[in-house]
Amino acid sequence: MSSTIIQCPQCRDAGQTSEVRRGISTTTTEYWEPYFGEDGKKHHHNPNVATTLYKCSEGHQWAITVPVRPCRCGWSPLSEEGSDE
Ligand SMILES: [Zn+2]
Numbered sequence: 001m002s003s004t005i006i007q008c009p010q011c012r013d014a015g016q017t018s019e020v021r022r023g024i025s026t027t028t029t030e031y032w033e034p035y036f037g038e039d040g041k042k043h044h045h046n047p048n049v050a051t052t053l054y055k056c057s058e059g060h061q062w063a064i065t066v067p068v069r070p071c072r073c074g075w076s077p078l079s080e081e082g083s084d085e
């Protein structure tokens with residue numbers, strides 16, 4: 001069990017505190033399949049990410065994007081972003 005702390009990054013930088021509310025959450029739906037690597041172990045390289053919007057009581061808004069399911073090998077769809085360019 002891990003607890004996630006959600007704080008407004010702008011308020012935190014300013015040394016303020018604020019209440020944070022969750023907004024719309026969207027998840028990408030790309031097709032993918034798990035595969036077995038050279039070590040025979042199953043890898044879940046799920047390219048899909050979930051983006052959740054947050055809004056703080058001071059009016060700041062931001063989005064947090066996380067992998068739907070990171071692989072145990074450390075692979076993450078977020079680290080692949082930008083390598084296409
Ligand atoms: Zn804020």
Ligand SMILES: [Zn+2]
Binds near residue numbers: 043044045071072074
């Ligand atoms: Zn993997």
